[in-house]
């Protein structure tokens with residue numbers, strides 16, 4: 001190749017890059033560090049894909065910037081802004097422009113069929129408000145308390161089965177696996193009124209179909225985000241709809257049951273409650289829209305609660321001091337094995353502190369629900385030296401609310417953030433954070449998690465029952481098969497399960 005050609009190629013590349021930079025990279029004109037993301041190579045690296053929440057946190061600590069922007073080189077007009085700074089989180093959740101942070105367009109794509117249109121992914125606007133109002137009625141403090149008979153029954157099954165497993169494996173067993181089935185039975189029963197019995201039989205078609213549905217749709221999403229809908233093989237869509245239809249049939253059969261006036265075991269269900277109210281028009285005229293609202297509850301309320309219980313049990317089993325504090329509090333409030341009641345459990349400070357602290361270190365959905373800008377917006381925040389900084393959002397930008405970052409950044413907390421230390425919550429509702437928006441495991445504002453009271457109720461009642469019956473200690477694990485780690489698949493889970501032994505208290 002002649003020297004002239006090399007010079008011409010270099011000049012062309014330089015001009016191309018300059019044009020690219022000026023047109024795309026400089027257009028944001030703010031203080032947010034920018035990186036060109038190449039999926040699987042630097043963002044997230046393929047070997048780190050399961051711990052991307054930790055990678056984001058580490059990067060944020062390393063550069064001291066708690067907001068960052070990534071762009072795909074071939075889609076430079078749209079950036080993804082990861083926000084872990086409480087000032088901007090506040091704007092996203094409750095600021096005067098909160099509606100500019102809408103749900104993402106991709107949430108309307110076919111790969112999201114099972115819950116697109118459900119409350120989590122429905123765009124801001126009339127249909128979302130109507131759905132939120134309807135479902136909101138089934139998640140008030142009073143309604144959640146009325147779910148106690150179902151919660152108590154499922155809890156009893158869980159404890160019986162865990163006790164049997166414990167007897168079979170004196171060195172310890174994985175309690176996360178049991179939580180997974182317990183929370184699935186609880187949420188399906190509360191939502192549709194169906195007692196699926198997966199606690200007794202993990203091979204039931206429903207749990208299998210649900211797990212496959214989530215796995216296949218993650219794969220589908222991944223292909224779409226890197227290449228586009230055209231690249232999704234037919235085998236994936238077929239597998240998706242096969243599983244989708246199992247869950248859909250379960251819901252529609254319950255819809256028919258409610259419409260024909262039958263209730264299950266004379267117990268309540270969210271579906272029964274919903275159908276007693278006035279359905280918004282868009283759900284009356286389109287049954288699929290109604291089905292999706294219910295599927296969303298299953299999606300939102302299963303993994304998240306199971307993760308909270310798993311991480312809670314991990315820490316309680318490794319911290320007998322706090323376990324004893326919670327036990328003393330529970331046995332004092334419910335002497336002589338009195339039945340547990342949510343009203344009283346909600347007022348126990350140590351129980352509340354351990355749950356809050358667990359959600360600080362392991363917010364089940366570490367990036368919340370994705371958002372996408374429906375218009376341009378420029379916001380300011382102060383860095384740690386009090387200097388004013390700007391972040392420019394452009395229409396179409398994807399925005400991730402990274403509460404995992406704000407909850408784990410030393411700058412925003414007055415005690416070490418890497419320690420599980422529930423005491424930070426005893427005297428301060430903000431846990432010693434410099435802003436009430438540094439802590440947001442359930443989000444905040446108009447789109448705050450609807451199931452928060454239910455999730456907290458399940459966590460409180462389960463932990464209270466466990467610690468008043470057993471001393472919960474770590475599994476004997478010389479080979480490290482339960483080595484503690486967490487991984488990310490939209491929600492976080494304990495990567496190797498949570499190994500425990502349950503020592504009945506009379507013999508402990």
Ligand code: HEM
Pocket residue numbers: 093119120121132187296297298300301302304305308363364365367368369370401440441442443444446447448449450451452454455
């Ligand atoms: C520990 C358990 C849970 C955690 C940590 C959690 C967390 C979250 C988060 C972070 C959001 C997004 C908030 C935002 O982007 O502003 C959310 C939304 C939502 N969650 Fe939960 N969640 C949990 C359990 C549940 C349960 C049990 C249900 C119901 C069965 C539920 C139903 C919902 C719904 C319907 C939304 C969407 C609300 C809307 O967009 O209007 N969640 N949740």
